[in-house]
Amino acid sequence: MKTTLRRIMLAAIIAVFLLGFLFPNPHPHFWWQKIPVFDIFFGFFGSIGLIVFAKWLGHNWLLKDKDYYNHD
Amino acid sequence: MINIPPAFIYIIGALLIPLVRVRRLQQSLALLIPIFAMTMLLRMPQGVYWQVQFLDYELILGRVDRLSLLFAYIFVIISFISMVYAIHIKEMGQHVFAYLYVGSTLGVVFAGDLFSLFFFWEVMAAASVFLIWYNKTPASLKAGFRYAMVHLFGGAILLGGIVMQVSTTGSIAFTPFDLSTLSAKFILFGFLINAAVPPLHAWLPDAYPEGTITGSVFMTAFTTKSAVYVLARGFAGTELLIWLGAIMTLYGVIYAVIEKDIRRLLAYHIVSQVGYMVCAVGLGTEMAINGAGAHAFCHIIYKAVLFMGMGSVIYVTGRRNILDLKGRNLYKKMPITLVLYMVGAFSISAVPLFNGFVSKTMIVAAAGYDHRPVIELMLHLASVGTFLSVGLKLPWGVWFGKSDGTEDEIADVKEPPLNMRFGMGLGALLCIITGIFPQTLYKLLPYEVHFHPYAPSHVVASLQLLLLTLAGFCLYTNKLMAGKKSISLDTDWFYRVFGYSILLFCTYPLNRLRNLIQTAFANKTKAIAILSKHPYALLEIVWYALIGQEKSMSELVQPPYEEKNYRIPVGIGVCASLIFLFLYALIYMRVAG
Numbered sequence: 001m002k003t004t005l006r007r008i009m010l011a012a013i014i015a016v017f018l019l020g021f022l023f024p025n026p027h028p029h030f031w032w033q034k035i036p037v038f039d040i041f042f043g044f045f046g047s048i049g050l051i052v053f054a055k056w057l058g059h060n061w062l063l064k065d066k067d068y069y070n071h072d
Numbered sequence: 073m074i075n076i077p078p079a080f081i082y083i084i085g086a087l088l089i090p091l092v093r094v095r096r097l098q099q100s101l102a103l104l105i106p107i108f109a110m111t112m113l114l115r116m117p118q119g120v121y122w123q124v125q126f127l128d129y130e131l132i133l134g135r136v137d138r139l140s141l142l143f144a145y146i147f148v149i150i151s152f153i154s155m156v157y158a159i160h161i162k163e164m165g166q167h168v169f170a171y172l173y174v175g176s177t178l179g180v181v182f183a184g185d186l187f188s189l190f191f192f193w194e195v196m197a198a199a200s201v202f203l204i205w206y207n208k209t210p211a212s213l214k215a216g217f218r219y220a221m222v223h224l225f226g227g228a229i230l231l232g233g234i235v236m237q238v239s240t241t242g243s244i245a246f247t248p249f250d251l252s253t254l255s256a257k258f259i260l261f262g263f264l265i266n267a268a269v270p271p272l273h274a275w276l277p278d279a280y281p282e283g284t285i286t287g288s289v290f291m292t293a294f295t296t297k298s299a300v301y302v303l304a305r306g307f308a309g310t311e312l313l314i315w316l317g318a319i320m321t322l323y324g325v326i327y328a329v330i331e332k333d334i335r336r337l338l339a340y341h342i343v344s345q346v347g348y349m350v351c352a353v354g355l356g357t358e359m360a361i362n363g364a365g366a367h368a369f370c371h372i373i374y375k376a377v378l379f380m381g382m383g384s385v386i387y388v389t390g391r392r393n394i395l396d397l398k399g400r401n402l403y404k405k406m407p408i409t410l411v412l413y414m415v416g417a418f419s420i421s422a423v424p425l426f427n428g429f430v431s432k433t434m435i436v437a438a439a440g441y442d443h444r445p446v447i448e449l450m451l452h453l454a455s456v457g458t459f460l461s462v463g464l465k466l467p468w469g470v471w472f473g474k475s476d477g478t479e480d481e482i483a484d485v486k487e488p489p490l491n492m493r494f495g496m497g498l499g500a501l502l503c504i505i506t507g508i509f510p511q512t513l514y515k516l517l518p519y520e521v522h523f524h525p526y527a528p529s530h531v532v533a534s535l536q537l538l539l540l541t542l543a544g545f546c547l548y549t550n551k552l553m554a555g556k557k558s559i560s561l562d563t564d565w566f567y568r569v570f571g572y573s574i575l576l577f578c579t580y581p582l583n584r585l586r587n588l589i590q591t592a593f594a595n596k597t598k599a600i601a602i603l604s605k606h607p608y609a610l611l612e613i614v615w616y617a618l619i620g621q622e623k624s625m626s627e628l629v630q631p632p633y634e635e636k637n638y639r640i641p642v643g644i645g646v647c648a649s650l651i652f653l654f655l656y657a658l659i660y661m662r663v664a665g
Contacts, residue, residue, distance in 0.1 A: 013543065016536045023528040029440035030448065039536035046456040047544030051552055054329035063330060063558040069568050 016040070077122050077133045077182060078144060079192065081109045082151070082175030086168045099159050102167050106152035109178075113144055120184060129244045132184025138518040139365065143181045143301045145516060146369045147174060149502070150293045150376055157380050157495025158286030166206050170290045172199035177294040181301055185244045186234045189302070193230060193266075197223035200295060203287030204279050215282035218567065222265065222275040230262025249306045260307055266299035267350055269316050270323045273343050274564035277327070280342070281335035281392070285383035288335060292342060292379050293372045300349040300368050309356025317351025318450040320344065325457030329552070330560055332394045334382045334470060338375070341420065341462055344454055345371045351451065352435045355442050358519040363434035365517050370427040370506060374419035377499035378462065381413030384488040384496070385470055391482070394466070395557055398473025405485040408493055410471050415500035417467060419507065421459035424534055427503045430510035430525045433534070437523060456541050463538075464545045465552055473553065 020036035028034045032042075076084075085105035092098045118141070121134030151174040158166065176199060179192030197220065204216035236255035238244050249256035261272075268276040276296070280288050307313060324344025331337040345367070352364035386392050388406065403410050419426040422433060432455065439448040487493060506513045514521040524530075545552065603610060609628045616623040 009539070009543065009546075013539055016532060016539055019532045020536060023532045025529045025533070026527075029443065030445050033440075037536065039533045040540050042452065043456055043537040043540030044544050046453050047460050047541040048548060050325065050329055050453070050457045050460060051544070051548045054326045055551060057326065058330035058555075058560065062327075062560045062562075063555070064561055066557050066559050068559045068561075 013040070075122075076112075077179070078109050078112060078116075078148070079133070079175045079179035079182065081105060081112065082171045082178060086171035086175060089164055089168050089171070095162075098164060098167075102155050102159065102171075103152070105171060106148050106155065106174075110145075110148045110152070113141065113148060116141070126187065129185070129187065131188045131244075132246075133179070133188055134182050135184030135246075136182065138516070139301070139304065139361075140181050142365045142369065142516050142518065143297065144178055146372050147177055147181065147294065147297075150372050150499075151290070153373075153495050153498045153502075154286065154289045154293070154376060156498060157289055157383075157492050159491050160489050161284075161286055163206065166203065166284060166287060169199045169202040169206075170287065173203065173290060173294060177298045180298045184246055186237065186246050187244050189246055190227070190231055190234055193262075194227050196295065196298070197227060200291055203291055204283045206287055207282060207284045209282070212282040215279045218564070219275050219279035221567075222272075226262050226265030226272075229258050229265070233258025233260075233262060246302075246305065248308065251307065251310060251312075256306075260303075260310075263299050263302050263306070264316070266295055267303060267346055268296050268299075268343050269320055269347075269350060270343070271563040273320070273323075274562045276343060277336050277339040277562065278564050280339040281333055285387050289376050289379045289383060292338075292375045296342060296346045297349075297368045297372055300346060300353065300364060303350065303353045304361060304364055308353055308361060310354050313350050313354025314444070314447060315354070317347045317349070317354055318447045320347025320350060321451055321454035322457070323347070325454050325461065327560060327562070328461035329457065329465075330555070331461075332555060332557065334385065334392055334394060334397075334466060335379065337394075337461060337466055338378050338382060341378075341458060342375060344458060345375070345420065347454070348432060348435045348451060351447065352438060355435075355438050355444075357438055357442060359441060359523065360435065360438035362514075362517040362519050362521055362523075363431060363438050366431035366513055367428075367435055369513060369516070370419065370431040370503070373499050373502045373506070374416040374426075374428060377412060377416030377496055377503060378420065380492065380496045380499065381409055381416060382466075382470070384409045384492055387488050387492070388485050389482050393557060394469035394473075394553070395555070397482075398469045398553065399475030400482050400485075401472070402482075402485065403471040406471070406487050408487050409496065410467065412493070412496040412500045414463075414467060415503050417463040419503040421463040421538065422455055422534060423459075423463075423538060424526070424531050425504070425507050427506040427513070429507060429534065430513065433525050433530065434523050452537075456537060459538055459541045460545055460552075464542065468545075468549070469553055 017037055017040060020040070024036050025033045032038045082105060085101065085108075089098055089101060092101055116134075116136055118136050118138070119134075120132055121136065122132070124131040124133065151171070155167070155170070158170070161167065173196060176192040176195035180189055180196065183189035183192060201216050201220045201223075204212050204219055233255045234244075236258060237249075237253075240253070240255060249259060251257065251260065265272045265275075280291055283291055303313065321344045324340040324342070324347065327340040328337050328344070331340060349364045349367050349371070352360040352367065354360075384406070385397065385402070389397065389402070391397055415426065419428040422428040436448060436451045436455075439451060510525055514523075606628075612628050613623065616628075
């Protein structure tokens with residue numbers, strides 16, 4: 001089950017990768033919009049970057065014990 | 073046309089609900105009010121209605137144009153859907169306050185002048201706080217008070233701005249403001265509090281998770297989106313808003329990654345999504361304003377669906393934390409709720425064929441047309457974060473999730489009541505209809521739309537973004553789901569800790585200082601009072617001081633007059649009069665005799 005899902009996902013990623021070349025952005029405003037697979041990298045590194053950054057921020061600063069505000 | 077502003081349909085309706093004693097009739101009335109309001113809205117031509125003379129000013133209760141109609145339509149639609157979801161609630165007070173809240177929001181939308189805007193603005197805050205308090209937990213009571221304080225503060229700032237505006241310009245018309253004036257800055261500040269723009273946003277993730285299950289669904293729709301509306305009216309094209317909005321989108325997303333409370337996570341995504349709208353209002357172009365309106369419309373629907381979905385989970389399980397829900401295989405027990413929630417989740421994540429795709433992409437494209445690379449990338453990244461938290465993390469944690477073998481089973485879990493499912497279903501249906509047929513929505517927008525969301529390159533780019541976000545999620549699932557129950561610090565820290573410290577400082581050290589000063593002054597006053605009764609004592613004090621003798625004031629000043637020391641007893645008076653009478657009688661008898 002798990003491997004099938006993985007294969008489907010991989011196939012889908014390859015498909016959108018190829019489709020990116022088939023359908024380039026006809027009206028790019030910025031240089032990255034000219035790259036057909038830009039969103040593949042942006043999605044992947046963006047999501048991982050967000051997880052790592054937010055978790056780091058939470059661990060080091062934002063997350064406190066659940067009784068933190070209990071004085072009030 | 074019945075000559076009554078839509079706001080008053082709800083307000084009068086809300087007041088009528090308690091008068092109907094039969095439950096079925098009460099439910100019917102609650103559902104008929106939005107239908108009645110909608111039929112009125114559909115027949116309402118554009119123009120200015122309901123001008124009322126107030127003092128020397130003219131209040132306008134019905135400024136009807138494409139922008140106000142767009143917001144009014146969606147507010148009425150969502151009030152109906154939310155009421156369907158809430159109709160099983162037996163406490164009619166909840167319905168009353170919900171409709172007062174909806175009515176006042178419609179009042180804000182149609183207000184053509186600043187006085188009526190302010191009036192409805194305050195009613196909105198006052199009515200909505202009860203939707204939090206009705207949850208009847210100590211946490212909701214406190215959160216409600218904080219919510220009320222923040223909104224009353226915002227209201228006071230807004231009023232200050234309005235008073236300045238009226239006194240300098242002499243007009244109460246609600247028209248675009250000139251941000252170089254102080255009054256406009258105050259008004260903007262008041263609006264930004266309601267739009268939950270960081271750092272003024274903390275009331276939202278603080279209060280919405282503490283509201284009642286059904287009340288929170290109402291709350292997600294009205295306060296922030298009415299603020300977006302007034303910003304679009306008064307501050308379209310303000311550069312500051314572009315940056316504030318873009319920061320908002322990422323701010324909410326980052327908090328959502330670490331959040332474990334299911335409704336608080338969604339609340340942070342309200343901050344994020346409203347960020348898109350605020351940013352679009354700041355861009356101010358026709359396309360951007362269209363995008364803000366369209367996104368408000370879509371957001372209200374899918375956010376209601378998401379809150380209804382999570383509300384249903386809390387309703388049937390009584391649990392609100394991902395850590396208490398993961399690994400319990402809820403997907404087997406509540407599949408319908410899962411499917412309907414996922415429609416909302418796909419919508420907020422801008423998956424093609426769902427409504428977020430046709431509105432959010434319009435705002436991102438507007439940033440592109442305005443040649444703002446940084447803003448475009450920020451909004452783009454926020455899209456990734458949205459799918460990550462709402463589309464993947466939350467459903468995975470709540471319905472699936474890995475079991476670590478220690479969880480207790482949740483007994484007797486089944487789908488929520490029919491009306492709750494029906495409400496969710498209606499919302500989900502609208503998400504899909506507006507997603508597949510965007511023209512139904514675009515026709516309502518303030519300006520003509522020249523945007524084609526389903527251009528092939530557009531769809532492919534979105535699919536690339538979403539699929540690879542999914543890949544990132546799969547790789548980091550364990551890291552994302554890990555953690556223990558905790559509180560995330562936010563700017564409410566300033567009033568919950570810093571503000572509390574100020575309160576403590578005022579209560580103890582400052583109060584002690586006051587007491588000291590007061591006692592010292594009281595003693596001096598007492599001395600002066602005694603001295604003024606016996607002014608000559610002053611001379612004596614000086615005299616004794618000169619001859620070098622120490623005499624205290626009490627020694628010098630005679631003791632005060634005590635009546636009982638000097639009063640002659642009554643008996644003496646009686647005795648004297650008896651003696652006098654006796655002598656008189658004696659003399660009389662002698663003279664007479």
